[in-house]
Amino acid sequence: MYLPLRFKNGLSLLRINPLKRKNNTVSMSGGGGVTTVKPSSYRPQAELTLSIPTPGYGEPVSDRSKVTLNKPTSSSSASSSSLTTKKQKNTAATSSSSNQKKNWMNVALWIYMGVLLIAIVAIAWIFQSEISKLQKQSTTTSFSNSSYPVVLSPNGPDSEGNFGPNTKGTTTSGLAEAIQYAYDHGMLKNSGYGPDVVMLPILVKQGIYKVSSPIKLPSPGGSQNTLGFYLTGQPYSVILTDSSFPSDEWLIDCNGCQFTHSIISGIQFQAGTAGINGIKASNGRYIGGSMQNHYFQLRFWNFATDMDLGYNDDSFIEECQFNNTVIVDSPNGQIQFRNCVLGTVLIKNIQQLTITGGLLYVISVEGTVYYMLQVTDSYWANGVGSIQNRLLGSSSNASINILSCKNVLFANGKNENNINTDQLSIDTLLMDTVYVASYSTTDEPGYWITQPSNVKNSRYVAFQAPTLTENALLNLPTDVILS
DSSP: OEEEEEETTEEEEEEEOTTOSTTOOEEEEETTEEEEEOOSSOOTTSOOOEEOOOOOTTSOGGGGGOOEEOOOOHHHHHHHHHHHHHHHHHHHHHHHHHHHHHHHHHHHHHHHHHHHHHHHHHHHHHHHHHHHHHHHHHHHHTTOGGGOSEEEOTTTTTSSSSBSTTSTTOSSTTHHHHHHHHHHTSEEOOSSSSOSEEOOOEEEOSEEEEEOSOEEOOOOOTTOOEEEOEEEEOTTEEEEEOTTSOTTOEEEEOTTOEEOSOEEESOEEEOSSTTOEEEEOOOSSOOOSOOOOEEESOEEESOSEEEEEESOTTEEEESOEEEEEEEEEEEEEEEEEESOEEEEEEEEEEEEEEEESSEEEEEEEEEEEEEEEEEEEEEEOOOTTSOOEEEEESSTTEEEEEEEEEEEEEEEOBTOEEEEOSSEEEEEEEEEEEEEEEOOSSSOBOOSBSOGGGEEEEEEEEEEOTTSOHHHHOSOOTTOBOO
16 A cells, blocks of 8 residues: 655655554655665554655765654644643542542541540549549548547537537536437347447547546447447547546446447547546346457556456457456357457456467456366566466356467566466366466575366476476476476
8 A cells, every 4th residue: 555645855655564563564765766664563543754855856866765754743742642641640640549548547547546545534534533532541541530420539529520528518528428429329220130229430539538427328228238339549549537537437337238249449548546447348247149349459547447348259359458457257258369468357257268469467267267268379477576376266166177378478476376276276277388487586486386186187288397396386297398
């Protein structure tokens, strides 16, 4: 196929063979001959413009072979421009997509930061709430007034507390009035378990409260005869009788009722004059049931009788200091002293009395220990020559079923006996890891047992009494160490 082509200096024919794409040839004739062109590739959409100069007459023949291939026409440029525009559009689309992706990532980042901030605020709020609870508990532990419905304070009721020395007409620094209020606003119980009347708890704030007249607790009437009494003091809470307080009276008298499920703790009771008694917690009659009282960190000074526990079955007395006498009378009960200072324990009747730890001076048995008197991990001390016996019977019918001592140190002064059995019978005596020491170097110490015949059975394990003579020990088993 031939196509006419127009050249600047003549007319030539262009021959294209479209049937053979791989070997397409272009034949051009003009002037003096035919030129064949074999393009490397065929692009049917492109237009070729060839400029072949036609030599005139007299020009050299060699110039006829010069062929100039011009640039593509405007249509080719448009095609190229179209391709470029498509590329730009694709680039713009890609850029737009990338920007949208970045925007979504920014939105997700802000959402994440917002959620994180909310979580941090929530955690901080929870921590603040827990800290507030702990502070409230700490304040409660440190005797906050809000935890006690009745508060006795040194300046009450003028500046703080419900009652105090400024209570109108009081002779007890407001204590008797506080007790009456706690009783009047207490709770009555109809069940047979626990106290018939549960008094409101009373807080005695730090200070000294002078009392010039006895305090008698309200007594439940009719068949109600048990009282839940709750009196708690701060450190250095002192209840002191003044010089006008009558002798032979009780500072606090249960007034015919029986303490049960009661708590008295953290108070120092002190008598300003001799012959005054401390707290009477029992009417001396067996009522039945379990008393389960708890007396904790109490101190008694200068009383004739510090406390009359009476019927206090299954009660605990812990870290208390009794410089004089504590009376125990619970035929069916078990009472435990833990880490206490005991001047004299007067046992009228009891099933079991356990003394663990602390300092012990005298146990006097007036009635019967029906099961066991047990002393463990204690220092059973002498009274620097003023106490004649560590254990004795104060009446002719005094008896102990089992006396058990383990990890106990006995200390003797001049002419002081450890166990006086002149008026006391012991069915079984058990001594395990016991050491007997005498602080008398020149005078003969007292006896380990004054009347061994009043002890029916005895067993000694790791018993040492190197400072006592055979005469003082009297017929002990052969395994006892004397030196």
